[in-house]
Amino acid sequence: MALKQTIAYNYLKATNLSFEKLGLREVSLTSASRFKEYPNAPKIKLFLGDYPKTKSFFEILESRRSERDYKKIPISLKELNWLCYAVQGITATVGSYLLRTAPSAGALYPIETYLGVNFSTDLKPGIYHLEIKTFSLELLKEGYFGKELTDLALGQSFFATASVVFIWSAVLRRTLSKYGSRGLRYIFMDCAHICQNLLLACEALGFKACPVGAFLDENFNEFLGLDGEEESVIYLATVGK
Numbered sequence: 443m444a445l446k447q448t449i450a451y452n453y454l455k456a457t458n459l460s461f462e463k464l465g466l467r468e469v470s471l472t473s474a475s476r477f478k479e480y481p482n483a484p485k486i487k488l489f490l491g492d493y494p495k496t497k498s499f500f501e502i503l504e505s506r507r508s509e510r511d512y513k514k515i516p517i518s519l520k521e522l523n524w525l526c527y528a529v530q531g532i533t534a535t536v537g538s539y540l541l542r543t544a545p546s547a548g549a550l551y552p553i554e555t556y557l558g559v560n561f562s563t564d565l566k567p568g569i570y571h572l573e574i575k576t577f578s579l580e581l582l583k584e585g586y587f588g589k590e591l592t593d594l595a596l597g598q599s600f601f602a603t604a605s606v607v608f609i610w611s612a613v614l615r616r617t618l619s620k621y622g623s624r625g626l627r628y629i630f631m632d633c634a635h636i637c638q639n640l641l642l643a644c645e646a647l648g649f650k651a652c653p654v655g656a657f658l659d660e661n662f663n664e665f666l667g668l669d670g671e672e673e674s675v676i677y678l679a680t681v682g683k
């Protein structure tokens with residue numbers, strides 16, 4: 443089969459930038475709210491700062507590996523603070539823009555972070571949403587969901603033994619309303635930056651982590667109550683010890 447017949451090739455072609463196409467739009471999309479909040483969810487405030495001393499940046503780069511052998515070790519709230527800070531911590535405010543630890547095309551920040559906390563010394567097990575403006579975790583549903591997360595990740599059993607699972611979704615409209623379908627490239631790039639921050643932070647803090655792209659998209663969306671159109675799960679990472 444020729445590559446030209448694939449959706450991937452045709453997507454790349456259709457979203458190439460050229461001088462002729464600059465400013466042209468296939469459809470006009472209104473934007474979406476830049477921040478997501480669950481107003482009725484119990485909130486746990488996180489903090490920014492108070493960073494631990496770690497090995498050097500280049501030692502961290504040298505030793506990072508994807509690791510999946512976890513021993514159900516509880517993670518503390520302090521450690522979760524640092525991981526959430528690495529993922530989407532606010533590092534500067536410019537007008538109404540809250541700039542973060544990871545870059546984002548147009549500073550539009552289309553990625554939402556959810557946490558499946560399996561084992562923690564301070565938090566109830568459950569599914570949480572990282573709310574950016576007040577930098578808090580919002581408890582969406584309580585309980586140990588390691589088994590469900592494993593099933594959603596096509597039976598990858600380390601989801602059940604990880605201390606915490608990071609789940610990233612994309613609010614497509616935030617980026618597509620500015621960049622059209624080319625924006626989907628940027629959304630994946632944004633998410634990869636966020637995930638790499640997490641992986642390096644885990645290496646710095648002595649956690650094992652693994653990025654995961656294999657999961658049942660529609661079932662995962664359903665599990666989180668996402669509609670799969672405005673917002674969809676696009677990437678995962680497990681963290682454990």
Ligand SMILES: Cc1cc2nc3c(=O)[nH]c(=O)nc-3n(C[C@H](O)[C@H](O)[C@H](O)COP(=O)(O)O)c2cc1C
Binds near residue numbers: 655656
């Ligand atoms: C986009 C992406 C998707 C991945 N998906 C999975 C996955 O579904 N399951 C898994 O066990 N590892 C997954 N990995 C981890 C890779 O297997 C791993 O990065 C690769 O073997 C290189 O090893 P290293 O990360 O230790 O350098 C994924 C990595 C990336 C970047």
